[in-house]
Amino acid sequence: xxxxEAGRRSAEVDAIYVKLGALSGIVKEALxxxxxxxxxxxxxxxxxxxxxxxxxxxxxxxxxxxRSVHSVQQLSxxxxxxxxxxxxxxxxxxxxxxxxxx
Amino acid sequence: xxPMPRILEVRKNILKHNDEIARSLRNRFQEAxxxxxxxxxxxxxxxxxxxxxxxxxxxxxFRVAALVGDLATENDANRLARSQVPVRQIITGTVxxxxxxxxxxxxxxxxxxxxxxLFIENVGNLVCPSSYDLGExxxxxxxxxxxxxxxxxxxxxxxxxxxxxxxxxxxLSGAVEFDCAAAVQNLQAVRPGIEILxxxxxxxxxxxxxxxxxxxxRRDVVEHLxxxx
Numbered sequence: 001x002x003x004x005e006a007g008r009r010s011a012e013v014d015a016i017y018v019k020l021g022a023l024s025g026i027v028k029e030a031l032x033x034x035x036x037x038x039x040x041x042x043x044x045x046x047x048x049x050x051x052x053x054x055x056x057x058x059x060x061x062x063x064x065x066x067r068s069v070h071s072v073q074q075l076s077x078x079x080x081x082x083x084x085x086x087x088x089x090x091x092x093x094x095x096x097x098x099x100x101x102x
Numbered sequence: 103x104x105p106m107p108r109i110l111e112v113r114k115n116i117l118k119h120n121d122e123i124a125r126s127l128r129n130r131f132q133e134a135x136x137x138x139x140x141x142x143x144x145x146x147x148x149x150x151x152x153x154x155x156x157x158x159x160x161x162x163x164f165r166v167a168a169l170v171g172d173l174a175t176e177n178d179a180n181r182l183a184r185s186q187v188p189v190r191q192i193i194t195g196t197v198x199x200x201x202x203x204x205x206x207x208x209x210x211x212x213x214x215x216x217x218x219x220l221f222i223e224n225v226g227n228l229v230c231p232s233s234y235d236l237g238e239x240x241x242x243x244x245x246x247x248x249x250x251x252x253x254x255x256x257x258x259x260x261x262x263x264x265x266x267x268x269x270x271x272x273x274l275s276g277a278v279e280f281d282c283a284a285a286v287q288n289l290q291a292v293r294p295g296i297e298i299l300x301x302x303x304x305x306x307x308x309x310x311x312x313x314x315x316x317x318x319x320r321r322d323v324v325e326h327l328x329x330x331x
Binding site: 001002005009018023024025026072073074075076083084085087093094095096097098099100102 | 108109110111112113114115116117118229230232233255258259260262263288290291292293294295296
């Protein structure tokens with residue numbers, strides 16, 4: 001995906017910015033080591049992978065507001081303890097941006 | 103000449119390709135009126151026994167079929183074939199999960215209109231299958247009593263991605279001192295509001311409740327379709 005975008009602009013990629021949700025099912029370290037293998041001998045050989053970890057946020061029906069949770073093992077409001085399965089963020093596995101060499 | 107922007111916004115899901123195929127599968131399933139169930143669990147949790155029992159019990163009332171994923175063997179498909187419904191094996195090789203493209207390929211020559219239910223038995227793995235949408239209507243996570251009550255806490259992502267949890271091998275609860283209340287509490291902590299069923303494929307206990315549950319879920323989808331057509 002990054003190669004495609006960079007190729008279209010005939011630019012070199014310095015960095016790939018990725019958002020990784022706590023519930024994405026992917027571990028940061030695993031993604032970094034997989035990326036290290038995948039980039040070998042590609043146009044992304046020198047591009048860094050910058051991972052932003054995204055914590056889970058739920059919508060709390062009692063507070064009527066977005067709230068953080070204690071952990072991915074306990075999806076309840078960090079303020080009032082009400083459980084919620086309405087997840088607002090935390091499932092991301094997304095390429096957010098590319099840093100191109102100018 | 104304009105200077106090239108340093109930062110290029112992309113905002114694309116890494117699994118976009120899979121998500122797109124899953125979306126097109128979901129449309130196909132809906133048009134054909136087939137209700138699709140994706141079974142996920144760790145290896146050895148009793149998916150195949152549960153599915154064999156399900157298929158055998160359902161085949162007199164519904165048109166059912168199954169796709170079964172495995173890393174290396176056709177053993178599961180051979181076991182499921184005893185239920186006398188159409189079964190197809192997907193051998194994934196080294197891939198530890200099923201992807202939407204594998205489902206699409208396997209269904210190429212199937213007429214989905216001839217089916218009421220399609221069951222997909224995922225590769226036994228509680229990690230990777232959570233990220234791959236297969237276009238299913240219902241994702242069911244199985245947890246056997248022999249695995250311990252804290253499995254949901256160890257694999258929160260997959261439990262959170264599921265619609266239903268089925269506790270299997272309940273006939274062994276006593277022997278392994280399974281604490282069902284703790285298991286239910288852990289499932290509810292990770293996925294508040296999740297529907298939880300308890301079954302033993304061996305004794306048949308709880309199977310009727312499971313069959314009624316999916317039949318009613320399918321009715322919801324099909325009646326919804328009729329309403330909108």
